[in-house]
Amino acid sequence: HPLSLIVLGIWTSYILATIVLLEKATAAAPRSVDQPWIFDVLPGIMLTFFAQAHISVTALHLSRVGVSAIQQESTAPHSWAELFWLADHSWSGPIGFASAVITLIKWRIHASTTFFMFAFTCMVALATPVILSHAYPVGPVDVTVNTTITPNTFSPNGIMNIDPFLQMGTGISSWATGLSVFDIYNTSIFTPEGSSREAPNDFFVAGNILDANTTLPGLRIQGGCKPFSNEASIGMEQNITLFSKFCNSSFSALEPGNPYVGNVNIQPYVSITKIPDLNSTAYIFLQTDNGTIYTPGMIECQSILSFGSASLSGTQGIYKSFRNQLGYNNSSTQSAVIIDPLGAALIGLSGEITTPDGKSVSLYESQSLLLKQLGYNGTTIAGKFGYTQPSLDIFADRIWLGVAHMTAGLGLLFRTSDTAYPAVVRYATSGRTRSDQFVVWSYVLLALWMSGLVYVSIRSYRLSIDSRLGSYVAARLHAEDTRLYAGDEPLWDSRSHSGKLSGDERLNRPFVSEARLGDDSGGM
Numbered sequence: 001h002p003l004s005l006i007v008l009g010i011w012t013s014y015i016l017a018t019i020v021l022l023e024k025a026t027a028a029a030p031r032s033v034d035q036p037w038i039f040d041v042l043p044g045i046m047l048t049f050f051a052q053a054h055i056s057v058t059a060l061h062l063s064r065v066g067v068s069a070i071q072q073e074s075t076a077p078h079s080w081a082e083l084f085w086l087a088d089h090s091w092s093g094p095i096g097f098a099s100a101v102i103t104l105i106k107w108r109i110h111a112s113t114t115f116f117m118f119a120f121t122c123m124v125a126l127a128t129p130v131i132l133s134h135a136y137p138v139g140p141v142d143v144t145v146n147t148t149i150t151p152n153t154f155s156p157n158g159i160m161n162i163d164p165f166l167q168m169g170t171g172i173s174s175w176a177t178g179l180s181v182f183d184i185y186n187t188s189i190f191t192p193e194g195s196s197r198e199a200p201n202d203f204f205v206a207g208n209i210l211d212a213n214t215t216l217p218g219l220r221i222q223g224g225c226k227p228f229s230n231e232a233s234i235g236m237e238q239n240i241t242l243f244s245k246f247c248n249s250s251f252s253a254l255e256p257g258n259p260y261v262g263n264v265n266i267q268p269y270v271s272i273t274k275i276p277d278l279n280s281t282a283y284i285f286l287q288t289d290n291g292t293i294y295t296p297g298m299i300e301c302q303s304i305l306s307f308g309s310a311s312l313s314g315t316q317g318i319y320k321s322f323r324n325q326l327g328y329n330n331s332s333t334q335s336a337v338i339i340d341p342l343g344a345a346l347i348g349l350s351g352e353i354t355t356p357d358g359k360s361v362s363l364y365e366s367q368s369l370l371l372k373q374l375g376y377n378g379t380t381i382a383g384k385f386g387y388t389q390p391s392l393d394i395f396a397d398r399i400w401l402g403v404a405h406m407t408a409g410l411g412l413l414f415r416t417s418d419t420a421y422p423a424v425v426r427y428a429t430s431g432r433t434r435s436d437q438f439v440v441w442s443y444v445l446l447a448l449w450m451s452g453l454v455y456v457s458i459r460s461y462r463l464s465i466d467s468r469l470g471s472y473v474a475a476r477l478h479a480e481d482t483r484l485y486a487g488d489e490p491l492w493d494s495r496s497h498s499g500k501l502s503g504d505e506r507l508n509r510p511f512v513s514e515a516r517l518g519d520d521s522g523g524m
Helices: 003-031 042-069 080-087 094-107 113-135 156-161 164-175 240-250 341-348 367-373 392-413 436-460 471-480
Strands: 138-149 189-192 202-205 212-227 264-272 278-288 297-313 318-324 352-354 360-362 377-381 384-388 421-432
Touching (some): 003 042, 003 421, 080 113, 113 436, 164 341, 212 392, 297 392, 341 392
């Protein structure tokens, strides 16, 4: 009776085909949103059929091996009870196996290796479909698609035509809102990977690329502002004259102003280097005197404005692989040149700028709005109006906020949407995924399952009279062995037995094969 071997061979091929299909479906999932039927539907059907048939195929072959096992002394059941357990397939499920073990303990008898190997192989077969379904689950998948986008983004072609007064107006307008550049230019600002977007000292300005990944030209600003304190600053925080001498000896001041708003005195000095990087260093002296509060201080700012390109991630809002490129020539032949963001922020402290024709243009409706954005609050003490000065740390952060807005404003003014860029777009969809941990466990269980079948087949598979060990074979053996109930009352007439197998202790008598089925063997 070779049917079980044929079925087992076909089933093994089915398992291999299922695993190959699952691996191919997993590999294909990130490549396309619309998966073909063979990768989208068929794996689920094959897994469902595997879960339904795996234990049945296993039990079919083990039942065939069991017929041969009871004919050999080395593999035969140790008791008549075990014969019935084998015939009833008590080894094919946890409840039947547990019931048999309890009876073994109760009667203090031992079962054969055949029974335990059958049970072990079936337990492995029961667990395998569950683990395999977890090894290749359907889950969220990011599909990568190569495409072309035309974002409204920074264009280096228009950088030579910038109007510095428009630059100042754009930067001042957004700075006056008191919001960060991320609140206003959210999807156009990119930070280095791993950095904070709360108070960045390094960011890249380009355009809105939505969820795409691409490389765009843009502006990069680096630097920051902080309270200035070292040996050279001793005494200067109390004396603006010493501060001016320090600045004049350190570098030439760029139109040093002396804005005096209310009772607030802010004296900025700034030094700017040449392109390709607008590298600036500035020192700011500030003080508040409202009659009762006198709080002077000094701020040091540094900034580097660079023109170049970077690799951008729209979903994460980060940039990397910045490449510095010469995008602007700050030559004297231009009628108007762009203003370094740090210099533009400090010019903005005065509240006005002078146009080429000599006219003074106000940058604010009220200079008190500027002071409010810098952290000053109006107050009245002893009948005199003045301003309470913020801490130096807050003031430094507010100045750098202005630098950031001046930079983002430049990126906004240079925008065009007439250039196409290659991009990679990621779409969130569902598809077949792979869990490496469960895949390993699946392979381990399949290996144990096959090893168990091979072991019991080599050990017990022989010629037999039937294709499976079932109730007929057990009943025939019981009927032919008259010694089992010799001299006893029939079971159905006895009041000493419960009618259950576990209640008939006569079944714990040894089962001796004696090759009693050998005369009828007619096939495999």
